[in-house]
Amino acid sequence: MKKNRSLENAIAAIPSGAVIMVGGFGNPGTPFSLIRELVRQGQTDLTLIKNDANEAGHGVSQLIENGQVKKLITTHIGLNKGVIDRMNQGEVEVQFHPQGMLAEKIRTAGAGSFGFLTDIGIDSEITRPEDLLDWQGKTYKVEMALSADFALLHAARADWLGNLVYQGSAINFSPLMAMAANHVIVETPHLGAPGCFIPEQVHTPGAFVDSVVPLASLTSDYGILEHHVRR
Amino acid sequence: MSVVERILRRAVMEIAPGSIVNLGIGLPTQVMHYLPDDFDVQIHSENGILGAWKQAAPEQMDPFLIDAAGAYVSLREGASLFDSAVSFAMIRRARLDLTMIGAFEVDAHGNLANWKIPGKFSPGIGGAMELAQKTQRIVVLTTHTDKHGKPKILKTCRLPLTAKACVSRIISDLAVMDVTDQGLVVREKLVEISDADLQALTEAELTFATEGGTA
Numbered sequence: 377m378k379k380n381r382s383l384e385n386a387i388a389a390i391p392s393g394a395v396i397m398v399g400g401f402g403n404p405g406t407p408f409s410l411i412r413e414l415v416r417q418g419q420t421d422l423t424l425i426k427n428d429a430n431e432a433g434h435g436v437s438q439l440i441e442n443g444q445v446k447k448l449i450t451t452h453i454g455l456n457k458g459v460i461d462r463m464n465q466g467e468v469e470v471q472f473h474p475q476g477m478l479a480e481k482i483r484t485a486g487a488g489s490f491g492f493l494t495d496i497g498i499d500s501e502i503t504r505p506e507d508l509l510d511w512q513g514k515t516y517k518v519e520m521a522l523s524a525d526f527a528l529l530h531a532a533r534a535d536w537l538g539n540l541v542y543q544g545s546a547i548n549f550s551p552l553m554a555m556a557a558n559h560v561i562v563e564t565p566h567l568g569a570p571g572c573f574i575p576e577q578v579h580t581p582g583a584f585v586d587s588v589v590p591l592a593s594l595t596s597d598y599g600i601l602e603h604h605v606r607r
Numbered sequence: 608m609s610v611v612e613r614i615l616r617r618a619v620m621e622i623a624p625g626s627i628v629n630l631g632i633g634l635p636t637q638v639m640h641y642l643p644d645d646f647d648v649q650i651h652s653e654n655g656i657l658g659a660w661k662q663a664a665p666e667q668m669d670p671f672l673i674d675a676a677g678a679y680v681s682l683r684e685g686a687s688l689f690d691s692a693v694s695f696a697m698i699r700r701a702r703l704d705l706t707m708i709g710a711f712e713v714d715a716h717g718n719l720a721n722w723k724i725p726g727k728f729s730p731g732i733g734g735a736m737e738l739a740q741k742t743q744r745i746v747v748l749t750t751h752t753d754k755h756g757k758p759k760i761l762k763t764c765r766l767p768l769t770a771k772a773c774v775s776r777i778i779s780d781l782a783v784m785d786v787t788d789q790g791l792v793v794r795e796k797l798v799e800i801s802d803a804d805l806q807a808l809t810e811a812e813l814t815f816a817t818e819g820g821t822a
Contacts, residue, residue, distance in 0.1 A: 401654040401655070401673075401675070401691070402654070402673055402677050403670065403673065403677075404654075404670070404671045404672065404673055405671075427654075427691070431677075450731060451731055451732055451733050451734075452632075452730055452731040452732065452733035452734075453730060453731050454632065454730025454731065454733070455677060460728060460729065460730070463729070464726055464727070470731075472722070472723075472729075472731040472732050473732065474732045474733075474734070474735075474736040474737050475653060475691065475695065475732065475733050475734045475737070476653075476691070476692070476694070476695025476696075476698060476699060476734065476737045477695075477736075477737075478691075479690070479691035479692045479694075479695055480692055480695065482692075483692040495740070496699070496736055496737050496740060496741075497732075497736050497740075499768070499770070499771050500736065500767065500768055500769070500770070501767045501768075502732070532671070543671050544669055544671035544672035544688065545652070545654045545655050545656055545671065545672050545673055545674075545688065546671045547655050547688060547689060547690045547691075548654050548655050548690060548691045549690070549691050550690070551690050552690060552691065552692055598670060599670050600668055600670050600679065601670075601677070604673070604677045604678055604679060605662070605668070605679060606640075606662050606678065
């Protein structure tokens with residue numbers, strides 16, 4: 377079955393109030409085109425799960441700046457002072473997780489399990505007494521799996537069946553989120569016919585993907601951010 | 608030499624040949640630029656790179672390849688790229704030899720605070736808790752005092768901790784200090800400063816074991 381969708385149709389599946397995982401670590405892997413369409417359609421009360429808040433004016437920061445986001449589940453927003461200010465003013469609720477814990481919570485949901493035991497952050501203020509489990513003489517922290525209604529992802533290449541290949545440092549959370557969300561929407565600038573990939577090199581098998589949105593070209597937000605270039 | 612340059616030039620000497628090293632956001636990521644081009648090291652970046660290297664030439668710069676701080680890195684021969692779960696499995700399985708990391712506060716017990724200043728500036732945890740808890744050796748790079756001249760090297764951290772008793776060494780713009788069972792021991796001074804003046808800029812009690820005594 378072909379999973380190709382138009383940008384408008386793919387994003388129209390998302391209702392207000394949805395919980396949405398968004399791929400990307402900084403810019404690489406951020407599905408800028410899917411996000412812009414979500415800004416245009418204007419769904420509200422969203423909960424976003426993303427490693428970071430992108431940077432001012434870019435990616436998920438546009439959704440936050442546009443008042444569409446109720447809660448952000450993330451690891452680090454140090455490169456987005458505007459979102460830190462909104463958090464301090466109570467305009468958006470921000471929940472921080474250790475980065476590998478966020479990844480593992482998503483991976484766990486994607487594997488159909490419910491949680492795991494860890495010692496990360498066990499001595500810190502992010503751990504509540506009710507998170508602790510004494511088991512066979514040792515104390516662990518229980519981390520529960522984290523799933524979502526939707527995942528919005530960027531793939532370097534995809535085929536009609538939803539097989540995905542990522543590139544560079546744009547892999548990050550995307551293959552994990554593809555497995556953990558109930559409805560997975562992927563944008564790609566290179567959509568091919570089945571058979572265009574070497575099977576061993578597929579990062580995300582098509583079974584996890586619901587919609588593939590072909591992009592005619594990559595806009596400037598996918599390009600080099602000048603202020604990160606060392607002169 | 609600027610304050611930052613002094614820290615970075617001393618920090619680069621901490622990297623042992625053949626090691627796997629993570630460089631945190633801020634001062635530490637800049638250490639890479641002080642490594643000789645043929646130096647035997649694998650730089651781990653928690654966004655999914657083992658074998659990250661200095662910025663590529665302009666025509667080869669790849670917008671889909673950054674380090675955790677957003678800089679456009681290149682890849683060395685033998686580099687690998689992977690997802691965030693694998694990246695942090697590598698960290699939690701203690702495959703990293705060294706992490707250099709920034710600090711809001713660090714203390715005499717080796718406690719580290721670098722993720723949250725309540726109500727003011729909370730960048731978040733990022734990879735810091737797992738790196739600090741699980742890397743073999745943690746070296747903090749920090750200015751000795753904050754921008755108001757107040758000590759950042761304390762008796763006991765006051766901000767929420769990233770991890771307890773995780774720091775082995777502190778490199779500031781003034782000195783190199785080791786965290787020991789007896790508290791902070793000054794191993795080197797990086798500027799001309801008396802023991803008393805260095806102590807005056809440090810809340811934690813210092814003992815001095817510098818080569819050649821007071822500078």
